[in-house]
Amino acid sequence: MKVIVDAFGGDNAPVEILKGSALAAEELSVQITLVGNKAEIKKAAEENNIDISSMDIVESGSIITAFDSPMTVIKSKQDSSMAVGLSLLADGRGDAFVSAGSTGALVVGGTFIVKRIKGIKRAAIGTLMPSAENPFILLDAGANVECTPEFLNQFAIMGDIYMRQIMNVASPRVGLANIGEEETKGTELYQEAYALMKEANYNFIGNIEARDIPYGKADVVVADGFTGNIILKTYEGAAGALGGMIKAMFKKNALTMLSALLVKSGIDEFKSKMDYKEFGGAPLMGITKPVIKAHGSSDARAFKNAIRQAKMFAEKNVVAEIENNLPIPKSKSNQE
Amino acid sequence: MKVIVDAFGGDNAPVEILKGSALAAEELSVQITLVGNKAEIKKAAEENNIDISSMDIVESGSIITAFDSPMTVIKSKQDSSMAVGLSLLADGRGDAFVSAGSTGALVVGGTFIVKRIKGIKRAAIGTLMPSAENPFILLDAGANVECTPEFLNQFAIMGDIYMRQIMNVASPRVGLANIGEEETKGTELYQEAYALMKEANYNFIGNIEARDIPYGKADVVVADGFTGNIILKTYEGAAGALGGMIKAMFKKNALTMLSALLVKSGIDEFKSKMDYKEFGGAPLMGITKPVIKAHGSSDARAFKNAIRQAKMFAEKNVVAEIENNLPIPKSKSNQE
Numbered sequence: 252m253k254v255i256v257d258a259f260g261g262d263n264a265p266v267e268i269l270k271g272s273a274l275a276a277e278e279l280s281v282q283i284t285l286v287g288n289k290a291e292i293k294k295a296a297e298e299n300n301i302d303i304s305s306m307d308i309v310e311s312g313s314i315i316t317a318f319d320s321p322m323t324v325i326k327s328k329q330d331s332s333m334a335v336g337l338s339l340l341a342d343g344r345g346d347a348f349v350s351a352g353s354t355g356a357l358v359v360g361g362t363f364i365v366k367r368i369k370g371i372k373r374a375a376i377g378t379l380m381p382s383a384e385n386p387f388i389l390l391d392a393g394a395n396v397e398c399t400p401e402f403l404n405q406f407a408i409m410g411d412i413y414m415r416q417i418m419n420v421a422s423p424r425v426g427l428a429n430i431g432e433e434e435t436k437g438t439e440l441y442q443e444a445y446a447l448m449k450e451a452n453y454n455f456i457g458n459i460e461a462r463d464i465p466y467g468k469a470d471v472v473v474a475d476g477f478t479g480n481i482i483l484k485t486y487e488g489a490a491g492a493l494g495g496m497i498k499a500m501f502k503k504n505a506l507t508m509l510s511a512l513l514v515k516s517g518i519d520e521f522k523s524k525m526d527y528k529e530f531g532g533a534p535l536m537g538i539t540k541p542v543i544k545a546h547g548s549s550d551a552r553a554f555k556n557a558i559r560q561a562k563m564f565a566e567k568n569v570v571a572e573i574e575n576n577l578p579i580p581k582s583k584s585n586q587e
Numbered sequence: 588m589k590v591i592v593d594a595f596g597g598d599n600a601p602v603e604i605l606k607g608s609a610l611a612a613e614e615l616s617v618q619i620t621l622v623g624n625k626a627e628i629k630k631a632a633e634e635n636n637i638d639i640s641s642m643d644i645v646e647s648g649s650i651i652t653a654f655d656s657p658m659t660v661i662k663s664k665q666d667s668s669m670a671v672g673l674s675l676l677a678d679g680r681g682d683a684f685v686s687a688g689s690t691g692a693l694v695v696g697g698t699f700i701v702k703r704i705k706g707i708k709r710a711a712i713g714t715l716m717p718s719a720e721n722p723f724i725l726l727d728a729g730a731n732v733e734c735t736p737e738f739l740n741q742f743a744i745m746g747d748i749y750m751r752q753i754m755n756v757a758s759p760r761v762g763l764a765n766i767g768e769e770e771t772k773g774t775e776l777y778q779e780a781y782a783l784m785k786e787a788n789y790n791f792i793g794n795i796e797a798r799d800i801p802y803g804k805a806d807v808v809v810a811d812g813f814t815g816n817i818i819l820k821t822y823e824g825a826a827g828a829l830g831g832m833i834k835a836m837f838k839k840n841a842l843t844m845l846s847a848l849l850v851k852s853g854i855d856e857f858k859s860k861m862d863y864k865e866f867g868g869a870p871l872m873g874i875t876k877p878v879i880k881a882h883g884s885s886d887a888r889a890f891k892n893a894i895r896q897a898k899m900f901a902e903k904n905v906v907a908e909i910e911n912n913l914p915i916p917k918s919k920s921n922q923e
Contacts, residue, residue: 383828393766396774430729430816438732438813461820465828477774480766481814482821484797489825492719492801496860497833500853507853513846517836524832 252280254561255345258287259314259332260352261547261554265292268351269301271554276305278555281562284345286311286336311335317547321355325363333357337364340540347541347561349532351549358394361538368570370577371537373398375406375476376544377413378483379530382467385420388413389428389464389472390536393480400443403427403473404451409536409573410471411453416567418470426459426469428478433458440475448473452578490525531556534564537573541565588616590897591681594623595650595668596688597883597890601628604687605637607890612641614891617898620681622647622672647671653883657691661699669693673700676876683877683897685868687885694730697874704906706913707873709734711742711812712880713749714819715866718803721756724749725764725800725808726872729816736779739763739809740787745872745909746807747789752903754806762795762805764814769794776811784809788914826861867892870900873909877901 256272258265265287272283283306285292296303312330315323324334333352337360340348348365350357354376362374375391390406391398407425414423427445429437434445436458448455459469461482474482501511511518523529531553532543541564545557592608594601601623608619619642621628632639648666651659660670669688673696676684684701686693690712698710711727726742727734743761750759763781765773770781772794784791795805797818810818837847847854859865867889868879877900881893900906 383832396766428817430732430813430820441813460824461817462824462827464821465824477766477777478814478817481764481797481817484766485800485818485821486825488796488798488801489822490829491798493826493829493861496719496857500850500857503850503853506849510846510849513842513849514836514839517839517843521832521836525829 252562252565253282253284253345254558255284255286255336255339255348256558257332257336257348257350257352258285258292259311260350261545261549262351263548263550264351265295266299266301267549267551268554269296269303270299270551271549271558272306273301273303274551274555275558279559279562281558283307283558284309284339286339287332309335309339315353315356317353319353319356321353321359324356324360333360334364337361337542340542341365346565347543349543349545349554349557349561351545351547351554351557354393354544357535357542357544361535361542365538365540365542367537368539368574368577371405371409371573373402373405374535374537375402375409376533377410377536378533380483380486381525381530382465384467385470386418386530387464387467387470387472389474389479389483391474391476391479392483392533393476394535395476398440398475400440400447403440403444403475404447405537405577407448407451407453407455407471407473408576408578410473412572412576413534413536413569414470416569416572417563420470422454423470424456424468425453425471425473426456428461428464428472428474428482429458430460431458432460444473494525528553529556531558531560534560534569539570541570588898588901589618589620589681590894591620591622591672591675591684592894593668593672593684593686593688594621594628595647596686597881597885598687599884599886600687601631602635602637603885603887604890605632605639606635606887607885607894608642609637609639610887610891611894615895615898617894619643619894620645620675622675623668645671645675651689651692653689655689655692657689657695660692660696669696670700673697673878676878677701682901683879685879685881685890685893685897687881687883687890687893690729690880693871693878693880697871697878701874701876701878703873704875704910704913707741707745707909709738709741710871710873711738711745712869713746713872714869716819716822717861717866718801720803721806722754722866723800723803723806723808725810725815725819727810727812727815728819728869729812730871731812734776734811736776736783739776739780739811740783741873741913743784743787743789743791743807743809744912744914746809748908748912749870749872749905750806752905752908753899756806758790759806760792760804761789761807761809762792764797764800764808764810764818765794766796767794768796780809830861865892867894867896870896870905875906877906
């Protein structure tokens, strides 16, 4: 298993990326190919005592920044660490690619360099999220702000396969994020998507109200990229703000600090359940090879987990499963 | 101050509505006019020892249920407690109207029976929400799933006035809910709304990422009704699910229960900060008279707070302020 790593993506590149890669090489027995400026990589590894002796390094030129337009990756910055890494993946010189760089650029690069699966209209970002019960996947978490009902239906198909293959859920409950349970709720897009989805082969449980999402009432939550991103970030923000308030409550004085000790195991359990870093990265769903987006603020552990995510995505043949389960090409080939 | 009350709206009508009205009559020195089936109201009051002796009762026929289409209120159920109450308000037989009934019907009834303020394109539901800092208003929280940039700009104007008049915020920070801070983020609707809003007279702070909303980084959060409802409910759901997990953590055993005692004041503070019932109802913004939507599951206390909200909305002349601050009619009159 060979994972290609964008050594210059994200807020903490290259040091945390290198540390995470080293952890992955050690713990997950994967082979790592780093992409970036060789001299800088070697310098950062040396200064921070990171063992990269087992890793290949492929030289690249520029770096895609948060300020670059997503199209840069296939235009002026084709020599960037992200573009070069994606090209290596497309050429079969690795089994998966992981980057903590710009989401927009990764979507464009994944789509045009690695290419979409035949029949898939749009790549989507699938984000695994914690709930009061089990984790669920939300897609699209931000790749496509404008969607058609068919896109949403395909997001559902891909999310269903992800939860089966990677999370071992036998019959994932697929819900359409909406503002009410009734079929007539929401915009035209959502009403038409509902009509398509209720005829589909996956286990469609209808609309899921946003209120029910954090309780884990669906294993796959489908939304357009704008709405999905709003759900993801409202949830993240609420968890962060509430967590902060609770932390402050425990830090008030000696008695409250004693109190924190008494519930320490509960707090630890809660933290680990809600910790997005445990989930690793967000897969770019609908691309012909595994491309994983690590959180922009990934530290070494989060990045290592993104590499684990990439490894599982490759091992469990998610791409092939999507190819085999797309209803559209199937019915076409029947007619031939 | 006379507040008209829909005695048959919401999940807990009529008992909790009557109890809440009695509390309001006593604590807030408002005069209450109940609308509903007189015989049932009297029976419920008697059976539950609720003192309604100071209240008028206006007879109505049917009840709008959660299953009725919103248009029912101006069509087949013009004799409903909601429609009759709104007509009383339109006729000047009270200063404000409060209902815990169907949101959709209240929006339609408010718009067509009480009427929109001249120049206002759409009524919006403004929901006051808790944050890690101060409460903020989110609008539209669900009245209009399809919006134009002009609607969003008007929501901003109304929210700004609400926070000034009711919450005493001197210069409310108005943010446009979006998936990124840059002006070019989001759908066409959001990009065009941004362009309009940055020219406006209120204190526009640009796009606010959903992640920052729970931290209280804006006093007014503007969104279309679909997105606003998703934000509201994801936030509610996240707070509920996380609150439940923390509660379970404290209930585990004797030591954790002792721990809960030690942080009791902190927990109480946290609960009261996050308690939507404290905020009372959601005003229907853009209507010529105060119309307040109480939460469907309101108990007596929540309903009393909705009546307090109605009273303040009337006393602080929010409607007149909106009329005076609409930029469109103003510039027209200048040209005359």
